[in-house]
Amino acid sequence: MQHRGADDPLRVWVLGCSTGQEAYSLAMLFAEYSEHLPRMPRLQIFATDLNDVLLEKARHAFYPQTIAQDVTSDRLRRFFDEEEGGYRVNKTLRQQVVFARQNLMSDPPFSRMDLISCRNLLIYLEPGLQKKIMPAFHYALKPGGFLFLGASESISQFAALFTKQKIFSRKAGLTPLFHLPLPNERGTYPSSRQHAQTLDSAAAPDGVRGGGDAQREADRIMVNQFAPPGVLINAELQILQFRGVTSDYLEPPTGKASFDLLKMARQGWMLPLRAAINRAQRENKTVRRENVRVGQNGGTRAVNLQVIPLKNLKERCYLISFEEDHERRADHRQR
Numbered sequence: 472m473q474h475r476g477a478d479d480p481l482r483v484w485v486l487g488c489s490t491g492q493e494a495y496s497l498a499m500l501f502a503e504y505s506e507h508l509p510r511m512p513r514l515q516i517f518a519t520d521l522n523d524v525l526l527e528k529a530r531h532a533f534y535p536q537t538i539a540q541d542v543t544s545d546r547l548r549r550f551f552d553e554e555e556g557g558y559r560v561n562k563t564l565r566q567q568v569v570f571a572r573q574n575l576m577s578d579p580p581f582s583r584m585d586l587i588s589c590r591n592l593l594i595y596l597e598p599g600l601q602k603k604i605m606p607a608f609h610y611a612l613k614p615g616g617f618l619f620l621g622a623s624e625s626i627s628q629f630a631a632l633f634t635k636q637k638i639f640s641r642k643a644g645l646t647p648l649f650h651l652p653l654p655n656e657r658g659t660y661p662s663s664r665q666h667a668q669t670l671d672s673a674a675a676p677d678g679v680r681g682g683g684d685a686q687r688e689a690d691r692i693m694v695n696q697f698a699p700p701g702v703l704i705n706a707e708l709q710i711l712q713f714r715g716v717t718s719d720y721l722e723p724p725t726g727k728a729s730f731d732l733l734k735m736a737r738q739g740w741m742l743p744l745r746a747a748i749n750r751a752q753r754e755n756k757t758v759r760r761e762n763v764r765v766g767q768n769g770g771t772r773a774v775n776l777q778v779i780p781l782k783n784l785k786e787r788c789y790l791i792s793f794e795e796d797h798e799r800r801a802d803h804r805q806r
């Protein structure tokens with residue numbers, strides 16, 4: 472945190488955030504620690520859960536008076552506004568946390584995170600699934616980024632990916648292949664709603680209903696900001712959806728309008744893109760290519776590319792994500 476500039480915010484992903492306490496607690500700790508720094512770094516907390524009801528409560532940020540037993544009076548004064556019947560997290564803190572719906576089992580992970588806090592979610596998953604999710608955490612973290620698990624959760628056999636301190640630190644190196652959505656041990660796919668209901672059946676607080684569509688739309692925009700840009704394509708390589716800003720990687724071809732991915736690929740992209748998609752189709756596995764050179768404005772940029780086959784759909788579809796290779800860029804600067 473000490474060497475961060477204003478354009479390099481600390482990126483935190485709180486997974487399985489439930490009603491928001493964990494995310495707001497991290498924002499409080501950050502505010503307290505930052506006081507001792509010469510310059511206050513920026514913080515972006517992205518908090519996700521698959522349960523919409525819990526997410527609405529988390530956004531509302533209103534907690535009963537009994538929290539005074541767990542939260543010090545200093546923190547209550549500094550970070551909360553007292554309202555009738557309880558305390559509401561103040562606006563400054565609320566603005567640092569974005570809540571969005573995301574299913575750990577089936578939605579693509581976010582990327583370039585400094586910290587992933589995933590507490591008391593893995594214990595509810597079958598052991599086989601817990602293991603399968605670790606490569607996704609490795610992918611989502613920056614090198615050296617931290618994984619913070621619950622007291623009774625562990626990285627199981629993935630010691631090669633993380634260095635254990637009190638929390639786990641991502642080791643450098645390639646992320647092993649992983650596929651989403653993950654099947655459960657019986658070979659079926661976990662249903663989001665079922666999971667949400669079995670883990671927590673809390674109801675929305677009074678006055679917090681409605682506005683669902685607007686919130687979903689806001690979530691969609693925020694997810695686009697945090698997730699790497701990409702496209703969803705079908706088996707004929709036709710683009711079904713653009714996700715985020717893809718103009719650094721794709722451009723409309725001259726002549727007849729087309730959504731053909733290969734026709735839209737910028738210079739240098741077409742062959743590696745086609746090879747990665749062919750392999751993902753053949754092996755039905757996620758394929759990742761690093762340091763692919765893409766032409767732009769007369770120069771080239773190093774880009775990482777990932778093709779993820781989406782499995783439990785009627786039509787065969789692939790999610791392709793593009794990401795600037797920040798490590799490689801940093802390497803060049805150091806030399």
Ligand SMILES: C[S@@+](CC[C@H](N)C(=O)[O-])C[C@H]1O[C@@H](n2cnc3c(N)ncnc32)[C@H](O)[C@@H]1O
Pocket residue numbers: 486487488489490493519520521522525573574575576589590591592621666667670671
């Ligand atoms: C026991 S709570 C933990 C809450 C908080 N992290 C804590 O430690 O207090 C587990 C949370 O994980 C969420 N969850 C369960 N399965 C999930 C999945 N596949 N993707 C995202 N969130 C999930 C549940 O909705 C619930 O809010």
